[in-house]
Amino acid sequence: MDITIRVQEAPFDMAYGYEASIGGRTDIGGVVSFTGLVRDFNETPDVTGLTLEHYPGMTESTLQRIAEEAGERWALSAVTIIHRVGHMRPGDAIVRVLVASAHRREAFEACDFIMDWLKTQAPFWKKEHGRHGDYWVKERHSDIEDAARW
Numbered sequence: 722m723d724i725t726i727r728v729q730e731a732p733f734d735m736a737y738g739y740e741a742s743i744g745g746r747t748d749i750g751g752v753v754s755f756t757g758l759v760r761d762f763n764e765t766p767d768v769t770g771l772t773l774e775h776y777p778g779m780t781e782s783t784l785q786r787i788a789e790e791a792g793e794r795w796a797l798s799a800v801t802i803i804h805r806v807g808h809m810r811p812g813d814a815i816v817r818v819l820v821a822s823a824h825r826r827e828a829f830e831a832c833d834f835i836m837d838w839l840k841t842q843a844p845f846w847k848k849e850h851g852r853h854g855d856y857w858v859k860e861r862h863s864d865i866e867d868a869a870r871w
Contacts, residue, residue, distance in 0.1 A: 722792040723799040726784045728775060730807035733817060738801035742821040749798050753828040754819045755836055761811035767852040773806045773815070776844040780804075787838045791820070794834065794871075795827040802835065804845070834871050841868040 725741060727733070735756065742752050761768050788800040799821040809815060818835050822828040847858040 722797050724785060724788045724792075725799075725801040725803075726781050726788065727803045728777075728780050728784070728806060729803070730805065733803050733805070733814065735814065735817070738803065738817065738819045742799040742801055742819050744799075746798065748823055749821045750823045751825040751828045752819055752821045753825070753832045754817065755832050756814050757816040757836075759809045759811045759813045759815055763849055763858065765849070765851050765853060765856075768811060768849050769852065770808060770810045770850040771858075772808045772848045772850070773804075774846045774848070775804075775806050779844050783843045784839065787835055787842065790838070791831040791835050795822065795831045796824070797822050797827065797831055800831070800835070802839070804839075804843070806845070837864070837868040837871060840864045 725738060739752060743749055759771055784802050784804065788802060791797060791800060797820060801819040803817045805815050818832055820828045820832040822831065841864055848855055849858055
C-alpha cells in the first residue's frame with residue numbers, strides 16, 4: 722500500500738493525490754475522498770477564522786500510523802492524507818483524505834475510519850476566531866463516540 726502524508730500551511734490543490742493514488746493501475750476499483758472545510762460557525766455562530774497548531778514530527782507519524790492501521794483492516798492500494806496548519810478562513814480546505822481500493826465498500830469504510838481516528842488521535846489544536854473573541858475548541862463527545870465504533 723502506498724501512503725502519502727503531508728502537513729502544510731499552504732492551501733492544497735484539490736486534485737492532488739488522485740492520480741498518485743491510481744498511478745496507472747488497473748486493479749483499483751474505486752477512490753473515495755473526503756475534504757474538510759472551515760465553517761463560519763461552530764460553538765458560536767460567527768467564526769471568522771481558525772488557527773490549527775500541531776506537534777511537528779509527532780503529527781506526521783500519527784497520521785502515518787492511522788493510515789497503516791487502515792491498511793491492516795481493509796485491503797487498500799493507497800492512502801493520501803493532507804492536513805493544513807496555520808491560519809485559515811471559512812471556506813478554506815483543512816484536510817483531504819483519499820483512499821484507493823479494489824472495492825468501493827473498503828474504500829468508503831477506510832476513509833471514514835481515517836477521519837474518525839484523525840479527529841481523536843492526531844495532535845492538532847484548533848483555536849477559533851470570532852467577533853466575540855478567540856477560544857480553543859474542545860474535543861467533542863460525538864467525535865469520541867465515532868472513533869469508538871472501530
